[in-house]
Amino acid sequence: MSVLARGLVLLDSLSELGEAGVAELSRRVQSDPSQVHRALRVLQRGAYVEQDPRTKKYRLASRVVELASSYLKRVDIRAEARSVLLHLQETTTHTAHLAILSRSYSVIIDQERGPSANSLDVVMGDIAPLHATALGKVLLAGLDAPSLDHVLARLEYAPLTTHTVLTEAALRAQLAEIRRCGYATDQEEAYRGVCCVAAPVCNWTGKVVAAISVSAPSWAIEQDRFPALAQRVLTGADTLSQRLGYRAREVLASNGQHDPPIDSVVPQAERIK
Incomplete structure (x- = not known):
């Protein structure tokens, strides 16, 4: 193994450990300790790793963060989402959307339309109310407590259908459930005859920066098929989050009294059975 290859393997190992x-690193990379030590010294001189003076253990250092930040700043979420949306549309035959939060609305920034008979009449740039859509609710679930309070206090709980949530208390109860299971649903709450499943997309800091969804006519999704559809959406959200640099996988959970910090709201495909 070349010095360069050994150094890259060591960096990858430290990112996991x-x-x-x-x-420990010698066993991990199956190399002689003296070779590992020399490689670590080279990485240390370049500020790629640093050594704890007390424990003598190594960890990633500032240069790795700088390189990662430089790459992630150039990531285009729409470009990264294209193949994910296309895969969702092809595997479900329904329309897939990508949305972001903007003030008191969710904004559709990309989509992959399903067959015309199954398509929701929404186009890129359209806005949708947060309280009545799966996309909006999953974006709300990603806010920290002060931000959520600020947004909810300004929402107009307009009754769009007979199924629309009409009070802040009812919406907060739904957000708690979204954090528990990891995804949001909209069962004819915004549009009569249309259902939707959405999941959060996180960036490298764990912040929810977008949401993806699949929408379909209510007749096309039986109640017992929602978990299976949610699994596909969650897997897509996980894939896109990883492309944006997100790697950790923690459970969506509230502390029981307040809404969780934004970096605790993450995709959890394995939560859906």
Whole structure:
């Protein structure tokens, strides 16, 4: 193994382990400790790793963060989402959407339309109310407590259909359930005859920056098929989040009294059975 290859393997190992000593890394990369030590010294001189003076263990250092930030700043969420939306549309035969939060609305920034008979009449740039759509609710679930309070206080709970949530208390109850299961649903709450499943998309910091969804006529989705459809949407959201640099996988959970910090709201495909 070349010095460069060994260095890259060590960086990858430290990204998974957090920190480790020479002996542990030697076993991990199956190299002689002296070779690992030399490679670590080279990486340390370049500020790619640093050594804890007390434990003598190594961990990733500032240069790795700088390189990652430089790459992630150039990531175009729409470009990264294209293949995910297309795959969702092809595997479900329904329309897939990508949306972001803007003030008191969700904004559709991309979509992959399903067959005309199954398509929701929404185009890129359209806005939708947060309280009545799966996309809007999953974006709300990603806000920290102060931000959520600010947005909810300004929402107009307009009755769009007979199924629309009409009070802040009812909406907060739905948001708690969204954090528990990891995805949001909209069952004819915004449009009569249309159902939707949405999941959050996170960036490298864990912040929810967008949401993806699949929408379909209510007759096309039986009640017992929602978990299976949610699984596909969650998998797509996970894939897109990873492309944006997100790697950790933690459970959506509230602390029981307040809404969780934004970095605790993450995709959880494995939560859906």
